[in-house]
Each structure stands twice: as structure tokens, then as C-alpha cells.
Amino acid sequence: MRPSVRHTYLWLPLCLLFLGGAVVAGLMYGTVPLTPSELVDILLHPQSSGLKSTVVWQLRLPRVGLAALVGMALAVSGTVFQAVLRNPLADPYILGVSGGAALGAVLALTFFSVQSYTVPLLAFSGALLALFLVYLVARAHQAATHTLILAGVMVGSLCTAVLMFLLLYAPADPMRNALFWLAGNLARGEERWLPYGAGVCVILVLLLWSRAGLLDVFTQGEDVAADLGVDIGRERLFLFCAAGLLVAIAVALAGLVGFVGLVVPHAIRLLWGAGHMRLIPAAAIIGAGFLVGADALARTVLAPAEVPVGVVTALVGAPFFLYLLRLRGR
Amino acid sequence: MHITCHLRPIELCVITLRVILVLVCGLLFLAPGIWSSGGYATAASVPPSPVQFAQTIHTDALGRQVQLNDAPQRVVSLVPSVTETIYALGAQELLVGVTDFCNYPPQAQDKQSVGAYNSPSIEAIAMLRPDLVIIAADMATPALLQTLLELKIPVYSVYPRSLKATIEMQRDLGAVLGCTAAGATLASQLEQAIAQLNQEVERAGAEAAPRVLLTIMLEPLVIAGTDTLPGEMLACAGGINVATPGSRYPMWNMESVLAFDPDIIIASPHPGTSSPRDFFLRFKQLRAVQQGNVVEIPADWLQRPGPRIIKGLEALRQVITDAVTHTPEKINATQR
Structure with missing residues (x-):
């Protein structure tokens, strides 16, 4: 289980280097080409006007921020779900949160007017509602792993069914918007929400980090946890709620961005071992960097057009992950 | 004795089944006409829509x-x-x-x-x-x-x-x-409208052609490329599409819009989404925003290949001539 010593102290600088590189790439690349010196100049003079300054300050910075936030939230919640459910296929959307959020967003797009805040607000409410439903069911049985998974999948299916039914009655335009929303989009400029989302996410990540030891025990199995005197049901519900809230925020801000939450935790386990003391901060930083970098690539390869970011995350992430899997095994 | 008594009903069943099977098989082999003539043949001989018309x-x-x-x-x-x-x-x-x-x-x-x-x-x-x-x-x-x-x-x-x-x-x-x-x-009406536009555009000359961004939807920002019906209509009305030549419906972002800085932005209002004007007015440095050339044209006029195409063509031409007459020197100055 113990990772090789030479990596033990290197993980933090490596993670930060990756995130830094991704952020620089995210700020430098896009339709408008920038040289490193231009970027530094623009960042040092925030008051200057001009095309490049506007592009960096008004468009790229918020987008990089959003990508980092969403990447962090998804990677950390994915880590927690995989540990608590002891299921390598668990991803942030496994517990029905995505279904609830999607339903909320489609409701907002179909029945409510044009205010830009209705979609994230209703998506968030929908995610919370789905989470609450799963919570109600799971609480009755000490939140046993399979109860959680089944309840989550069922709530998700229920939401999807209602959503499909709604889409049948939705006029063409809201339906098209809803489908695009479901595909995930980092261009949506909800800048006002970003600081609040970031604040709550960081607190949740720190809270989950503080339970790193507990997550390690969960990975060993419930019997071990019970033997060690852990109140399994309560702790699991807490972890589930905190991680679910993270997902709800991510989905409300950017729609359903796939792949990050599934693959980043696995990649980090393969690189630096399964201890959550290191896994959670590493997942947060690498998840943020991965999505920022993928988004930079998505904006650049076909510029002036862009590629959906979910395509890039899977296209770049899956081969790398397969390589890691071949190299290290499990 | 007991055993045969118990088995008798089963044997009966088996025999009955065999008889039925043999009968069915016999019918299948001997009278294949039953199957074909019962269903399809009737349909073929009596078509549901009898030929009354040439x-x-x-x-x-x-x-x-x-x-x-x-x-x-x-x-x-x-x-x-x-x-x-x-x-x-x-x-x-x-x-x-x-x-x-x-x-x-x-x-x-x-x-x-x-x-x-x-x-x-x-x-x-x-x-x-x-x-x-x-x-x-x-x-x-x-x-x-x-x-x-x-x-x-x-x-x-x-x-x-x-x-x-x-x-x-x-x-x-x-x-x-x-x-x-x-x-x-109907066809010649559309042909005439196109021919008339071609003449008008030719008379106006190539230097009066503004660069136009034709949006399909705003969130995400999907635009009409040159290889689409709206793109073709735009070219016909005398506008230059800022999209990459040969493109269909690429997804863009605001950075690309700022980089290309079109003279005119055309958007279609859709119920349930933010107003196109508000969407672009956030960026005051856009030339189209400064000159009031963010224009709305109903999506169906541009995207539905029906009789209202003529309205779409006329609306596009109107937008382009308005933009050119109001701010001719600025548009000409931007030509590359």
C-alpha cells in the first residue's frame, strides 16, 4: 500500500506545477494569440483597455476560474464517492444529483423567463432535492452502501424520466437550450456566483480533507470501520451530503461536465497511492488543473470555433489513464 | 399398472400434440397458399389506394x-x-x-x-x-x-x-x-428576389460589404457558417460572413467575436433565453455594439427553407444597407 518514497514529497510541487501550467495555458491560448510577455503586461495593468486586456480580464480569467472550481469540486466529490461506496465506477453523478440538477435546469429553461439566475438556482435546488430524497431513503438503513447507490440511481432515473416527459411538451427552443445545457458549458458567464461558489466549495473540500483518516478506514471496509468504533451510518451520511453539495454547486455553475470526477481520483491513486490525506488535496489541485487545461485545448484546437470540453477531457484523459493503468496496474 | 395409469394422461397429451404437429406440418407443406394468399396476396390484389388517378x-x-x-x-x-x-x-x-x-x-x-x-x-x-x-x-x-x-x-x-x-x-x-x-x-418569386438582390449588391460594389456575424443561438454561442442556408442568404444579401469559409454551424465564444469584431451582429430572439441585445451589449468595445448594429431577425425567416426565405433575404439586405448608409466611412475603414 505504501507508495514509493521518492514520490512522497514531490506530489505537492508537481500538482501545483501542473495547475500553474494549466492556468497559464488557459490565459494565453484562445482565438486571440498572446505572447507570455503580453500576458504578464496585461496582468500587471488591469486598468488598461484594449482587445487583449478585455479578453484576458473579462473572458479568460472568469472562465479559468470556473473551470478550476468545477474541476476541483468534481474530482474531490468523485474521490469521496469512490471511497465511501467502495466502487471504482462511482462518479460525482452516481447519486442522482445530476438528474435533479438537470431537471431543475430544464424546468427553468422551459417554464421560467429569461433571468440568467433562474437556471443555476433551479439546477441547484433540483440537485439538493434529489440529494434530500436519497438521504431520506438511505437514512432509514444506516446508509448502507448498496442502499445509497440504488437510491441514487433510482432518484436519478426518476428525474430523467420526468425530464424526458417534460421535453416532449417543451417548445423547440427551450428544448434545444436544455440539451446544450446538459452537455456542460464553461462559457456561461455567471461571474456573480463564482466567488460564492468558490467559497462554499473550498470550505467543503477542507471539511472533507479533515475526514481523510475516516475515508481511509472506509476504504478498508465497513467491518474494520465498525471495529474501530466509527459511527458508520452518521459519518457516511455526512460525507455523502458534503460531496453531494459539491457536485450540486459544480452542476449549477457549468452543467454536466463529464469524466473529470471519475478519472482524476483514479489517476492520482495510481500515481501517489490511496491515502486520503494526500489524495484529497491532490485531487482538488489536479482536477482543477485538468479541467482548466482541457478547456484551454477545447478553445484553441479549432479556433475561432470551440470543441465541447467533455470531448476533450475524455479524449485526452482516457488514453493517459489507460497508459497509467498499463504501467502501474491495480 | 399403477405407473401406466399415471402416465396415461401424459401419453395422451403427447399423442395429441403429435397429431396437432403433424396436421400443422401437413398444412404447411401441402397448402402453402393458405399463408400467402390469406395475408399479403389480398393486399397485393386489392391495393388500399385504388388507381383512380393518373x-x-x-x-x-x-x-x-x-x-x-x-x-x-x-x-x-x-x-x-x-x-x-x-x-x-x-x-x-x-x-x-x-x-x-x-x-x-x-x-x-x-x-x-x-x-x-x-x-x-x-x-x-x-x-x-x-x-x-x-x-x-x-x-x-x-x-x-x-x-x-x-x-x-x-x-x-x-x-x-x-x-x-x-x-x-x-x-x-x-x-x-x-x-x-x-x-x-412560388419558385420564380424566390428566383426573382434573389436576382434583384444580386443586382443591388453588384451596384453597391464590393467595398460596401460589411462583415457580419450570424448567430443561431447564444448560450452556447452557435453561429451559421458559410456552408449553410442562412450563410448563403447572407452572401446573397451582400454581407461577408466572419465564420471560417466552408463551416456549417460551429460553436464560438465571445473571445472569437471580439477578435473578429464584426460590423453587424445578427441574432434571433428565442423565448426563454436572454435577449440578444443584452447578451452583446456587455461588450461595449464591439464595433457592432458601438454603432447600434446588433440586429434581431426572426429565426424562421433565416432557417426555414420555405416561402418566408424572401422575408429573410429582404431583412438581411435592409440591415446591411442601413449599416452601410449610417456609418459608411467606418465600415470601409475596417476592410482588410
Whole structure:
């Protein structure tokens, strides 16, 4: 289980280097080409006007921020779900949160007017509602792993069914918007929400980090946890709620961005071992960097057009992950 | 003794089954006519739509040779633009079924709907007993087409993806629906509108051509490239598309809009989304925003290959001439 010593102290600088590189790439690349010196100049003079300054300050910075936030939230919640459910296929959307959020967003797009805040607000409410439903069911049985998974999948299916039914009655335009929303989009400029989302996410990540030891025990199995005197049901519900809230925020801000939450935790386990003391901060930083970098690539390869970011995350992430899997095994 | 007694009913059953099997097999081998003549043969000998009208063979957009009555009486349109064209041809009396998306002219919504444009209900279509179903070639799944043909319902497909194809479709629909003259008139109206625009644009000269961004939707920002019907209409109206030549419907972002800084931004208001003006007004440095050239044109005028294309072309030309006359020197200065 113990990772090789030479990596033990290197993980933090490596993670930060990756995130830094991704952020620089995210700020430098896009339709408008920038040289490193231009970027530094623009960042040092925030008051200057001009095309490049506007592009960096008004468009790229918020987008990089959003990508980092969403990447962090998804990677950390994915880590927690995989540990608590002891299921390598668990991803942030496994517990029905995505279904609830999607339903909320489609409701907002179909029945409510044009205010830009209705979609994230209703998506968030929908995610919370789905989470609450799963919570109600799971609480009755000490939140046993399979109860959680089944309840989550069922709530998700229920939401999807209602959503499909709604889409049948939705006029063409809201339906098209809803489908695009479901595909995930980092261009949506909800800048006002970003600081609040970031604040709550960081607190949740720190809270989950503080339970790193507990997550390690969960990975060993419930019997071990019970033997060690852990109140399994309560702790699991807490972890589930905190991680679910993270997902709800991510989905409300950017729609359903796939792949990050599934693959980043696995990649980090393969690189630096399964201890959550290191896994959670590493997942947060690498998840943020991965999505920022993928988004930079998505904006650049076909510029002036862009590629959906979910395509890039899977296209770049899956081969790398397969390589890691071949190299290290499990 | 006991055993045979117990087995007897089972043996009986087995014997009965064998007899039935032999009988059935015998029937199958000896009288194959029962199966074929009972079902399909009758259908073949007595067609559901008896030949009362003269028939003509038409070639549709899928390249199929379709034999159709010269005067169909019950037509189902699975294409909103075809529904519009049928009304423009004055043939709406023939129309018995439309889709949920056929919202123009408004009275088209009173017709029986057979479901969504991309997933119509076969049963609803069959119940209308149509003698012609018109489908879009890109929405016709092989299964849908096959099912309709198995139900002996004649199918005619259209694929209007360009101005030329739209003109041809109007003429062909006239011929298919037994109103050839109306079809020819409709087609020549569009041809004339295009010819007139070409003349106007030529007279104005190439230097008066502004650079235009044609948006399809705003969140995410999807635009019409040059290789699309709206793109072709824009070129026809004398605008230069800022999209990459040869593109269809690429997804853009605001950074690209700022980088290309078009003279005119054309957007279509959609219910349930933010207003196009508000969306672009956030960026004061955009030339189109500064000069008040963020313009709204209804999506159906630009995207539906039907009779309202003419309105779309005129609106585009109007927007372009307005922009050029109000700010000619600025637009000319931006030409590269």
C-alpha cells in the first residue's frame, strides 16, 4: 500500500506545477494569440483597455476560474464517492444529483423567463432535492452502501424520466437550450456566483480533507470501520451530503461536465497511492488543473470555433489513464 | 399398472400434440397458399389506394423513384417548411396531418398533429390514411421510411439545404401536389428576389460589404457558417460572413467575436433565453455594439427553407444597407 518514497514529497510541487501550467495555458491560448510577455503586461495593468486586456480580464480569467472550481469540486466529490461506496465506477453523478440538477435546469429553461439566475438556482435546488430524497431513503438503513447507490440511481432515473416527459411538451427552443445545457458549458458567464461558489466549495473540500483518516478506514471496509468504533451510518451520511453539495454547486455553475470526477481520483491513486490525506488535496489541485487545461485545448484546437470540453477531457484523459493503468496496474 | 395409469394422461397429451404437429406440418407443406394468399396476396390484389388517378414517377431528394397520384388527396407533412410551402401553394385543403413544430401559418396548428418532427407516431400517420407523406431526407430514418412503405403509404422526401434546393423544392412540391402552376410561381418569386438582390449588391460594389456575424443561438454561442442556408442568404444579401469559409454551424465564444469584431451582429430572439441585445451589449468595445448594429431577425425567416426565405433575404439586405448608409466611412475603414 505504501507508495514509493521518492514520490512522497514531490506530489505537492508537481500538482501545483501542473495547475500553474494549466492556468497559464488557459490565459494565453484562445482565438486571440498572446505572447507570455503580453500576458504578464496585461496582468500587471488591469486598468488598461484594449482587445487583449478585455479578453484576458473579462473572458479568460472568469472562465479559468470556473473551470478550476468545477474541476476541483468534481474530482474531490468523485474521490469521496469512490471511497465511501467502495466502487471504482462511482462518479460525482452516481447519486442522482445530476438528474435533479438537470431537471431543475430544464424546468427553468422551459417554464421560467429569461433571468440568467433562474437556471443555476433551479439546477441547484433540483440537485439538493434529489440529494434530500436519497438521504431520506438511505437514512432509514444506516446508509448502507448498496442502499445509497440504488437510491441514487433510482432518484436519478426518476428525474430523467420526468425530464424526458417534460421535453416532449417543451417548445423547440427551450428544448434545444436544455440539451446544450446538459452537455456542460464553461462559457456561461455567471461571474456573480463564482466567488460564492468558490467559497462554499473550498470550505467543503477542507471539511472533507479533515475526514481523510475516516475515508481511509472506509476504504478498508465497513467491518474494520465498525471495529474501530466509527459511527458508520452518521459519518457516511455526512460525507455523502458534503460531496453531494459539491457536485450540486459544480452542476449549477457549468452543467454536466463529464469524466473529470471519475478519472482524476483514479489517476492520482495510481500515481501517489490511496491515502486520503494526500489524495484529497491532490485531487482538488489536479482536477482543477485538468479541467482548466482541457478547456484551454477545447478553445484553441479549432479556433475561432470551440470543441465541447467533455470531448476533450475524455479524449485526452482516457488514453493517459489507460497508459497509467498499463504501467502501474491495480 | 399403477405407473401406466399415471402416465396415461401424459401419453395422451403427447399423442395429441403429435397429431396437432403433424396436421400443422401437413398444412404447411401441402397448402402453402393458405399463408400467402390469406395475408399479403389480398393486399397485393386489392391495393388500399385504388388507381383512380393518373400516376407520374417523381425522383425525390433521396434519389428514389416514387410513383405518385397526380392529385393526392390526403397529405401528411412531417416538415415545417413543407407545411408552410403547402399553404403558400394554396394546397392546404389536401393537408391532413402536420407535426408539433409546424407553427406557421398559425392555422396549420389546427391540423391534426402526428407528433414531433424527428419522431412522428407511425400509428397517428396510418390513422389519417394519407396517400402521400412528405418527409425531410435528413430526418427520415431507414426504419421510418421502411415502415411507411410496408404500410403502402407513398413517401416523398425533400432536402432543401440551399437556396437552389429550396427553389427546386417549391417547384417539385407544386408538381407532386397537382398544382404545378402555383409551384412554378412560388419558385420564380424566390428566383426573382434573389436576382434583384444580386443586382443591388453588384451596384453597391464590393467595398460596401460589411462583415457580419450570424448567430443561431447564444448560450452556447452557435453561429451559421458559410456552408449553410442562412450563410448563403447572407452572401446573397451582400454581407461577408466572419465564420471560417466552408463551416456549417460551429460553436464560438465571445473571445472569437471580439477578435473578429464584426460590423453587424445578427441574432434571433428565442423565448426563454436572454435577449440578444443584452447578451452583446456587455461588450461595449464591439464595433457592432458601438454603432447600434446588433440586429434581431426572426429565426424562421433565416432557417426555414420555405416561402418566408424572401422575408429573410429582404431583412438581411435592409440591415446591411442601413449599416452601410449610417456609418459608411467606418465600415470601409475596417476592410482588410
